[in-house]
Amino acid sequence: MSAPSIGEPPIRTAVVGLGWAARSIWLPRLRHNPAFTVTAAVDPDERGRAAVAEAEGMDRLPVLAAVHDLDPAEVDLAVVAVPNHLHCAVAAELLAKGIPVFLEKPVCLTSEEAERLAEAERSGGAMLLAGSAARYRADVRGLYRIAARLGHIRHVELAWVRSRGVPDRGGWFTQRSLAGGGALVDLGWHLFDIAVPLLGTAAFRHAIGTVSSDFIVQRSSRAAWRGDDGDGPALLGANGGATDVEDTARGFLITDDGRSVVLHASWASHEELDTTRVTIDGSAGSATLRCTFGFSPNRLEKSTLTRTVDGTTRPVAVPTEPVGTEYDRQLDMLPAQLRDPAGRGRVIDEVRRTIGAIERVYASARIPRKVRESASV
Numbered sequence: 001m002s003a004p005s006i007g008e009p010p011i012r013t014a015v016v017g018l019g020w021a022a023r024s025i026w027l028p029r030l031r032h033n034p035a036f037t038v039t040a041a042v043d044p045d046e047r048g049r050a051a052v053a054e055a056e057g058m059d060r061l062p063v064l065a066a067v068h069d070l071d072p073a074e075v076d077l078a079v080v081a082v083p084n085h086l087h088c089a090v091a092a093e094l095l096a097k098g099i100p101v102f103l104e105k106p107v108c109l110t111s112e113e114a115e116r117l118a119e120a121e122r123s124g125g126a127m128l129l130a131g132s133a134a135r136y137r138a139d140v141r142g143l144y145r146i147a148a149r150l151g152h153i154r155h156v157e158l159a160w161v162r163s164r165g166v167p168d169r170g171g172w173f174t175q176r177s178l179a180g181g182g183a184l185v186d187l188g189w190h191l192f193d194i195a196v197p198l199l200g201t202a203a204f205r206h207a208i209g210t211v212s213s214d215f216i217v218q219r220s221s222r223a224a225w226r227g228d229d230g231d232g233p234a235l236l237g238a239n240g241g242a243t244d245v246e247d248t249a250r251g252f253l254i255t256d257d258g259r260s261v262v263l264h265a266s267w268a269s270h271e272e273l274d275t276t277r278v279t280i281d282g283s284a285g286s287a288t289l290r291c292t293f294g295f296s297p298n299r300l301e302k303s304t305l306t307r308t309v310d311g312t313t314r315p316v317a318v319p320t321e322p323v324g325t326e327y328d329r330q331l332d333m334l335p336a337q338l339r340d341p342a343g344r345g346r347v348i349d350e351v352r353r354t355i356g357a358i359e360r361v362y363a364s365a366r367i368p369r370k371v372r373e374s375a376s377v
């Protein structure tokens, strides 16, 4: 855990959006990390504000209803964990005011939103940072070290397949207009994120894919660890809890420099355990990491990393660390990232490629209604 650098006061942090991610991931970690001090919390929903006010003590922490009320002179960083469709609007407002933003994934839902964020970062002179912690896992770092010894990387397979784990079914996560998509936007974003150090800056020349929703309707498919009541009337959205996003997405992508990527993101499946699997094929060998990303308790007991060369597969030691350590590690990196002016624009450069690929996978996966109806007979 990072202490503030000598002479640096703790980063005055506003937490914006007080739902599951803020209360389970960010607020506890910010509270325990001496490099940060939480100075404000924001949520238009009375229930979120009340829960945080009770946990933190109203007198100690101002709890506000809108980011409009945050004073840039009193906030060094906003940690934003609002529903996906509000990411761009909320972050752009903060950035334009000059408040640096650490924005949960998916950073944005369209290429147009990426450009709006880029403009807000430029005009406000504040930095945009992105919350996607998987790159900070010890096992993923171990994989990157092995990847550096595999010669030219030719092909990467990225899969995060849950046994069951549809977040907040019937709420905003499962409505396209509010979430931007299903498993591809939610889990796939993390997979794209960990591919960045493997693929460098090459653009995707081709991106196609398929989507399906065979599990989302099953009550047992929900992510029980979130504590969502699941389909209770209080949780049903304005559309009566209907879902119109995919629980499974598969993509095939080719970079400008001729490398291929297979991507598979599933909120629910036929599998027994929630499993993340990354395979890298290089000119001098291949490597595979098997582990479980995220907070699901239905996980592999430990991460395994192997390297295969000339027909021989050998295990590579990876440390076992407590669930969620990558989020602590990402927080530890934030102060230095905030101080580094070269970081401005970096997130948007990566995000443009990710959201562009997601848009193209969805565009190729959308089947005209007539074809879909005849296929389901």
Ligand SMILES: NC(=O)c1ccc[n+]([C@@H]2O[C@H](COP(=O)([O-])OP(=O)(O)OC[C@H]3O[C@@H](n4cnc5c(N)ncnc54)[C@H](O)[C@@H]3O)[C@@H](O)[C@H]2O)c1
Pocket (backbone or CB within 6 Å): 016, 017, 018, 019, 020, 021, 022, 042, 043, 044, 045, 048, 066, 067, 081, 082, 083, 084, 086, 090, 104, 105, 106, 131, 132, 133, 186, 294
């Ligand atoms: N990095 C991760 O591993 C991870 C895990 C879970 C969620 N997330 C991301 O965090 C974000 C939030 O997810 P969640 O599960 O906490 O959702 P949630 O629905 O539990 O919480 C969202 C909160 O935002 C509040 N909100 C709505 N509009 C707002 C506004 N204009 N200003 C401030 N607050 C507003 C809502 O009232 C709600 O309390 C999502 O984008 C999700 O993708 C990331």
